[in-house]
Amino acid sequence: METLGSRLKKVRERKGWTQKEAVKRFGITNYQLSRYESDFSNPDPDLIAKFAEEYEVTTDFLITGKEEKKYPSWGDEAEFEAWVNDPTVNKFYKEFNESPEERKKALLAVWEILKTQGK
Known part of the structure; x- marks a missing residue:
């Protein structure tokens, strides 16, 4: 156990x-x-x-020990696989993950602003 x-x-x-x-x-x-x-x-x-x-x-x-859901629900597994394996996504994730906490917070704040543009 x-x-x-x-x-x-x-x-x-x-x-x-x-x-x-x-x-x-x-x-x-x-x-x-x-x-x-x-x-x-x-x-x-x-x-x-x-x-x-x-x-x-x-x-x-x-x-x-209850496993958490690892990924959001995607309608199409192939679409999810393509997204995960996209070199741009991998590069962004790696750079984001290695960034200092302050930079991560700033990037997330910029992302929130960008999401609201054009609505």
Whole structure:
């Protein structure tokens, strides 16, 4: 049976992070992370929320194991595949994902403005 600890370890590894990298991001000790991932102790709710945000999963997934819906509902799977594999989309996503948080916020604000133009 999967546990909170095993899910924490799984999503950390899915991100490609070592425990050392994770503890720096979360401001906890290696000992604490090791105890969380081995189910010897549980993180507080605020830390679970931080784990979920950084690991890009839901708190529900971490706590219960309930899989979140990964993609919006697309009418046509081929259309979705084409969108995902578009080099421009991949380039934008990679650059966006590697941007500092302030730049991400600015880009999202610009996107909101652009969406309203022409309505």
